[in-house]
Amino acid sequence: MTPPTLEGLLKWILTALAVSLALFLLGTRFYQGYGDLRTQALRDSDLVGEVVTRLPSVAAEGWLSRLGPAWKVSTPPLAEGPVDRILRSADGKDWGLTLNRQALFAELVEENRYLLVLGMIGLLASVEIAVFLAYGITRPLRRLSWGCSQLARGRSVRLPLGRGVSFELSHVTGVFNDLAEQMERWRRVQGRIVRMDRLAALGELVAGVAHEIRNPLASMRIHLDLLADRLRDRPELEGHLEALGVEMDRLGRTVDQFLAFARPRPPRRERLQPRDLLEWTARMVGSQGSRGNVRVVLEAPPAPLPFWGDEDQLRQLLLNLGLNALKAMEEGGTLTLELQETPEELRFAVEDTGKGIPEKLVDRVFEPFVTTRPDGTGLGLSIAQRIAQDHGGNLSCRTSPGGTRFILILPRQEEPHEEGDGLS
Incomplete structure (x- = not known):
């Protein structure tokens, strides 16, 4: 099973925190709103109750209708089950009042419908912000991981110091760049040492070979010049002798290059x-x-x-x-x-x-x-x-x-x- 990535974990954690915060704020607002509506309904029932006790039943029913959908009125009082309170008119008629919680909640939703819409928008925005924060936090870490993999492959790399990154991540990136530069310097030094060792061994070999070629080549050049002097009366051979001289001179220059490479002279001032x-x-x-x-x-x-x-x-x-x-x-x-x-x-x-x-x-x-x-x-x-x-x-x-x-x-x-x- 593939382990979860840090970015995925952060997305889930931040999204859960954002959703929890949004639900907590909405829940708190609805809880307070429901409490206010219930308190207002109880206050209304107290006022109506004081009036009903002084009126006959016919007039009292008109006042009971003013309670609105927040209260269910039943007569006789216990006909539909338990009630929250019982009111009695001046002529002895009883009514049962039951708090209509569904109606209160419906009224609460109606009053706060715009808040619900804004809450949903805020919830979606908070999820997007959580994803963005997770990406912003893990992006420098992914960059560092990529840089480490490049260093492991022996490649030179330098990471940019991104804007808006925390001080700690910026500091770690700077330390990584310093480490990468130091490793690159050591790699160049190591390569130079290896190259110098190879050149030293090659130089000794080249110097020996060039020396062995130079001496017989000089002897061949001398004898070629002597042969050219003796064959001046043979113009048909002049071109062949000249070609031999050109090739000997070219070979001599090549030998000189080998010696210059194998045994360099220190520069003068x-x-x-x-x-x-x-x-x-x-x-x-x-x-x-x-x-x-x-x-x-x-x-x-x-x-x-x-x-x-x-x-x-x-x-x-x-x-x-x-x-x-x-x-x-x-x-x-x-x-x-x-x-x-x-x-x-x-x-x-x-x-x-x-x-x-x-x-x-x-x-x-x-x-x-x-x-x-x-x-x-x-x-x-x-x-x-x-x-x-x-x-x-x-x-x-x-x-x-x-x-x-x-x-x-x-x-x-x-x-x-x-x-x-x-x-x-």
């Missing part, structure tokens, strides 16, 4: 002009973008405040984002390089008008070896995120079918008192 970084990036990607019908737009303050960072690493980061944006716009479009600044931080943005990142990869774009291109290594954005974090900042992504926007936020580092490597 250099005084940099943020606009210069964007202008350099615009020149680098602009030469390639013009061939692909891509327009490069630079939006930056004319003289932004300088900051401290590693120029080579930040150039690598921005260039990587710019080249990715170009590859996302194979049919042309607009590449926007944007800079916004505050006294506390710098906000770089690289935005394209391509097709966007597939939804299933949005949350994983900064993971190693995750790529949307068949020829990509999946390390560029992972290295870019690490550079941003090494500078005390963060790299985030927003995407839609109409384009992708990468946002790099860097804090303004304090000017170092002594020359040295590394960012604090």
Whole structure:
């Protein structure tokens, strides 16, 4: 058997209280009204009785008719059963008076018919109010129950602080939100620790593999150059040698990316002009973008405040984002390089008008070896995120079918008192 819900119990309890209160008020009003009518009927019978005792029977019957429906008159007095009182005229005739309670109640109902209608309306309204109160009380509790179930499933949730809620329920909701935020922070920390452990193990493996590839690759490049010198008189082989050189260079760049990912260099502290970084990036990607019908737009303050960072690493980061944006716009479009600044931080943005990142990869774009291109290594954005974090900042992504926007936020580092490597 399914146990009753709290809302159902509250509805029954509040409805019962509302009905009981309404019936109590109506019952009290009718009881008082009936008492007043009975008192008035007894008073009338006393007055008529005093007159009847002084009159003959013929005249007395006229006065008895004035008692109205509140009294039943019988003669002889006990002909219809027990009576409430007996009256005797001056000539000795007796009448029995019986209080007509049905007539009194009918008169009471007639006098209070509007009150009965209002009472029924009030009764229905009280039931509706009881249901509304039950819903208002249990709604925050149902919301808390739903939030707990979401937390149990490992989902991030925050409950709104509803208006018109009691202080206790509002306080409990606030405590729940604090608990949910704390659990979310712990979940992110735990995920970061797991990710760092995985990256550390992966980095050692990648570094070993890249080192084993780099040495023979360098030897192959040297021998290819020697072979090209000896075969200068064989022009039919020039294309093959050039293709080998291009592929070796591409493989070398891939190995360099693996090593940069596995053994990152700590950033240097250099005084940099943020606009210069964007202008350099615009020149680098602009030469390639013009061939692909891509327009490069630079939006930056004319003289932004300088900051401290590693120029080579930040150039690598921005260039990587710019080249990715170009590859996302194979049919042309607009590449926007944007800079916004505050006294506390710098906000770089690289935005394209391509097709966007597939939804299933949005949350994983900064993971190693995750790529949307068949020829990509999946390390560029992972290295870019690490550079941003090494500078005390963060790299985030927003995407839609109409384009992708990468946002790099860097804090303004304090000017170092002594020359040295590394960012604090």
